[in-house]
Amino acid sequence: xxxxxxxxxxLLVNDPSFQSSRSSPLILIPCMGCHLNDxxxxxxxxxxxxxxxxxxxxxxxxxxxxxxxxxxxxxxxLLLKKYFVSTKPLHFIRYSAHSIYLAQHNxxxxxxxxxxxxxxxxxxxxxDIIKQLTLPIQSALLCKDFIKSxxxxxxxxxxxxxxxxxxxxxxxxxxxxxxxxxxxxxxxxNPSIPQLSFNGSTIFFPSSFKSESLAILTILLVLPFYAxxxxxxxxxxxIDIFNQKLLSPTISPRRRLKQNNFLIWDLIFWLISHHHLxxxxxxxxxxxxxxxxxxxxxxxxxxxxxxDPILINHKFFQxxxxxxxxxxxxxxxxxxxxxxxxxxxQSRIFNMAVNNSSLSPINHQITHGxxxxxxxxxxxxxxxxxxxxxxxxxxxxxxxxKKSTFNHPTGNIxxxxxxxxxxxxxxxxxxxxxxxxxxSHIGLCPAHRSAIEPLLxxxxxxxxxxxxxxxxxxxxxxxxxxxxxxxxxKLLPNILDTARQADPTTLIRIxxxxxWILLLHHLIPRDLAVFFDNYFSKKxxxxxxxxxxxxxxxxxxxxxxWSSRSRSFKRWEKSLDITLKKKKNYRKNKSPSRxxxxxxxxxxxxxxxxxxxxxxTRYYHNKVLPYFKQLVNIDVSACIRWTTCNFLHSGTWxxxxxxxxxxxxxxxxxxxxxxSYNPPRT
DNA sequence: AAGGGGTCTAACGACGCCCC
DNA sequence: GGGGCGTCGTTAGACCCCTT
Numbered sequence: 001x002x003x004x005x006x007x008x009x010x011l012l013v014n015d016p017s018f019q020s021s022r023s024s025p026l027i028l029i030p031c032m033g034c035h036l037n038d039x040x041x042x043x044x045x046x047x048x049x050x051x052x053x054x055x056x057x058x059x060x061x062x063x064x065x066x067x068x069x070x071x072x073x074x075x076x077x078l079l080l081k082k083y084f085v086s087t088k089p090l091h092f093i094r095y096s097a098h099s100i101y102l103a104q105h106n107x108x109x110x111x112x113x114x115x116x117x118x119x120x121x122x123x124x125x126x127x128d129i130i131k132q133l134t135l136p137i138q139s140a141l142l143c144k145d146f147i148k149s150x151x152x153x154x155x156x157x158x159x160x161x162x163x164x165x166x167x168x169x170x171x172x173x174x175x176x177x178x179x180x181x182x183x184x185x186x187x188x189x190n191p192s193i194p195q196l197s198f199n200g201s202t203i204f205f206p207s208s209f210k211s212e213s214l215a216i217l218t219i220l221l222v223l224p225f226y227a228x229x230x231x232x233x234x235x236x237x238x239i240d241i242f243n244q245k246l247l248s249p250t251i252s253p254r255r256r257l258k259q260n261n262f263l264i265w266d267l268i269f270w271l272i273s274h275h276h277l278x279x280x281x282x283x284x285x286x287x288x289x290x291x292x293x294x295x296x297x298x299x300x301x302x303x304x305x306x307x308d309p310i311l312i313n314h315k316f317f318q319x320x321x322x323x324x325x326x327x328x329x330x331x332x333x334x335x336x337x338x339x340x341x342x343x344x345x346q347s348r349i350f351n352m353a354v355n356n357s358s359l360s361p362i363n364h365q366i367t368h369g370x371x372x373x374x375x376x377x378x379x380x381x382x383x384x385x386x387x388x389x390x391x392x393x394x395x396x397x398x399x400x401x402k403k404s405t406f407n408h409p410t411g412n413i414x415x416x417x418x419x420x421x422x423x424x425x426x427x428x429x430x431x432x433x434x435x436x437x438x439x440s441h442i443g444l445c446p447a448h449r450s451a452i453e454p455l456l457x458x459x460x461x462x463x464x465x466x467x468x469x470x471x472x473x474x475x476x477x478x479x480x481x482x483x484x485x486x487x488x489x490k491l492l493p494n495i496l497d498t499a500r501q502a503d504p505t506t507l508i509r510i511x512x513x514x515x516w517i518l519l520l521h522h523l524i525p526r527d528l529a530v531f532f533d534n535y536f537s538k539k540x541x542x543x544x545x546x547x548x549x550x551x552x553x554x555x556x557x558x559x560x561x562w563s564s565r566s567r568s569f570k571r572w573e574k575s576l577d578i579t580l581k582k583k584k585n586y587r588k589n590k591s592p593s594r595x596x597x598x599x600x601x602x603x604x605x606x607x608x609x610x611x612x613x614x615x616x617t618r619y620y621h622n623k624v625l626p627y628f629k630q631l632v633n634i635d636v637s638a639c640i641r642w643t644t645c646n647f648l649h650s651g652t653w654x655x656x657x658x659x660x661x662x663x664x665x666x667x668x669x670x671x672x673x674x675x676s677y678n679p680p681r682t
Numbered sequence: 683a684a685g686g687g688g689t690c691t692a693a694c695g696a697c698g699c700c701c702c
Numbered sequence: 703g704g705g706g707c708g709t710c711g712t713t714a715g716a717c718c719c720c721t722t
Binding site: 170171172173208212234235 | 720
C-alpha cells in the first residue's frame with residue numbers, strides 16, 4: 001500500500017490560522033521515500049514514491065473529511081497536491097490503534113524476544129558467535145532436538161576454518177507410491193578440515209530436487225561466518241536455480257512464491273547474505289565412480305531410512321512472508337500454488353464425473369478399476385485427422401464424449417429433450433423391440449450378437465498376430481493362451497441376458513464379465529490394456545499400437561452396433577413423422593407459444609420461471625423417468641485422499657486413483673509422526 | 683547395464699490483459 | 703491496433719534414481 005505520513009507540523013506553526021491551543025489537525029501526505037519502502041513490490045503507478053508491505057489480519061479504519069467539507073478550505077493556501085485530513089487528531093488514532101492491538105492479542109505486557117546483535121559485538125566471545133551462528137538452526141528448522149544438536153556440534157567443529165569442500169546427494173525411493181522416502185547426505189572432503197558428514201530425511205512432496213536442496217541448505221547452516229565453500233552436487237536443477245536466483249536478488253514476491261521448495265531456497269539465500277558466505281556449486285556426473293559422490297550417495301541412502309524428518313519452519317520468515325497456503329494445517333505448500341491446485345481440482349472433477357448418475361451402468365467397472373483411464377484419455381484425445389481443428393474432428397469428438405458419458409441421443413434421452421415430439425411411455429429399441437432404447441442397451445441388444453461374435457474372434461486373432469510380430473518385452477510365451485482365455489473377446493449370451501432382465505426399478509448395469517462393451521462407449525478396458533502393458537516394453541510403442549488397434553476395433557464395432565441402431569431408429573422416427581426440421585424448430589416453436597399472450601406484459605415473467613422450474617423437477621425428482629438425480633455409491637471423499645496422497649508422497653494423483661479401494665489407515669504412521677512434534681499451525 | 687519413471691526446463695504457439 | 707508481458711498447455715530433452 002502507499003505510504004502516507006503526517007505533514008510536518010513546522011509548516012503549520014508559521015501559519016497564523018493554527019496558532020491556537022486546540023488539537024492540531026492530522027493532515028496526511030504521500031511519503032516521498034523512506035527506509036520502509038519495499039523495493040520488491042513492482043507497482044504500475046509511477047507516481048507512488050514509497051510503498052510499504054506488511055502482513056496483517058485486521059485493518060484499522062479511520063474517517064477523513066470529504067473534499068467538499070469546510071475544513072479543506074482552511075488548507076487551501078498550503079498548495080498540497082494530494083492529501084487527506086483525518087476527522088480525529090493523530091494522538092487519538094495512535095492511542096486507539098494501540099488499544100486495539102492490546103485487545104486483539106489479549107496481552108497486558110509485551111516481552112521482547114529479540115536479542116540485539118550490536119550488544120554482543122562488544123564481547124566477541126566464542127560462545128556468542130556460536131549462539132548467533134546456530135540461531136537459524138534453532139529457529140528455522142523443525143526437527144527432533146538431537147538432529148539440531150548434531151548440526152550445532154558440526155558447526156562448532158567447523159568454526160576455525162574458512163575453505164570447505166562438500167559432496168552432497170539426495171535420494172528418493174519408491175517414488176509415486178505411498179511408501180516413498182526421501183533422504184539426503186553430504187560430507188566434507190577438504191583434507192585440512194575435519195571430514196564430517198551428515199544425513200537426514202524429509203517428508204512432503206518428495207523429489208530428488210527437494211532432497212538435494214535440503215542437502216545444500218544443511219551445509220550452509222553449519223558454515224561459519226565469511227566462509228567459502230565448493231559444493232559438488234549432481235543436480236543440474238539446483239545449480240540452475242542457484243545461479244538464476246543469485247544473479248537476480250530482487251525478485252518480486254509473486255515470482256518468488258512460484259519457485260518450488262521456496263522455503264528451502266529462501267533460507268539458503270538468507271544464509272548467504274546474512275552469514276556472508278561465498279558458495280560455488282559444481283556439477284558432478286552421477287554414478288561416474290567419483291569417490292566423494294559415491295560416499296554422499298551412500299549417506300543419502302542411509303538418511304532415507306531415518307524416521308525423523310527435517311522441515312523448514314516458515315515462521316522464520318515472518319518479516320517477509322506473505323500469507324502462505326497450507327495443506328490441511330499440516331505443512332506449507334511451498335511451490336507454485338496455482339499449478340499445485342490443479343491436482344485437487346482435477347481429482348474433484350474426476351470424482352464428480354464418476355459419481356454422475358449417468359455413469360451408473362458402469363458403476364461396478366469404475367469401483368473395481370476395470371477401466372484404464374490413462375489409455376481412455378489418450379483415446380478420447382486421439383485425432384485421426386491431419387488438422388488440429390475441423391468439423392469432422394468435432395463430430396468425432398462429440399460422438400466419443402456423448403457415448404462415454406452415456407448421453408448419446410437414444411430414445412430415452414430424446415424423450416427427455418423433446419417431450420412433446422416423442423410418444424409417451426417407454427420407447428423400445430427398434431431392433432430387438434424388447435428392451436428400452438437406452439445407452440446401456442446397445443451392447444446388450446440381442447439383435448447385434450450374431451454380428452459381434454465373428455468380429456470379436458477376428459480382432460482376437462489380429463491382436464495375437466500383432467503381439468507375436470511386434471512384441472518387445474522379454475517374456476513372449478503363452479500369448480495365444482492368455483488372449484484366448486480373456487473375457488475381452490468372449491461373447492457370453494447368458495450373462496448378457498441376465499443383465500438385460502434386470503429388475504425394472506433398478507438401472508441396467510453392464511456386466512463386468514463383458515469388457516468389450518466398454519469399447520462401445522469409448523472406454524478402454526483394463527483387460528485389453530494389460531496385453532499391451534505386458535508385451536510392449538516401450539511406453540510410446542504400446543500407446544501407439546493400442547490406439548491403432550482400438551481405433552480399428554471400435555470403428556468396426558460401431559458400424560455393426562451404433563450405426564445399425566441409428567438407421568433403424570431413423571426409420572422408426574420417419575414412420576412417426578419426426579424429422580430433423582421439427583427437432584430444430586422445437587425450441588423456436590415452444591418459446592413463442594409460452595409468450596403468446598403478450599397483452600399482459602407484467603404477467604409473462606411470472607409464468608416463465610414457473611414453467612422452467614416444473615420442467616426441472618420433472619426430470620430430477622421423478623423416479624419413474626430415467627434421468628432423475630440419484631447418488632451413486634462411490635466414496636465422495638475419495639478426491640481428498642487422492643490429493644493427500646499426492647501431498648504426502650509423490651507422483652501424479654492418478655497413480656493413487658487407480659487403487660480406488662484405498663485404505664485411510666495408511667496415513668496413520670504419518671499422522672502419529674506429525675503429532676509427535678507438534679506441526680506448525682498457520 | 684538397460685530401461686522405466688519422475689522431475690524439471692526450455693521452447694513454442696495461442697491467447698488475454700494492460701497501456702500507449 | 704500494436705507491443706509488452708504473463709499465462710496456459712504441450713512437447714522434447716536432459717538428468718537422476720530405482721528396479722530388474
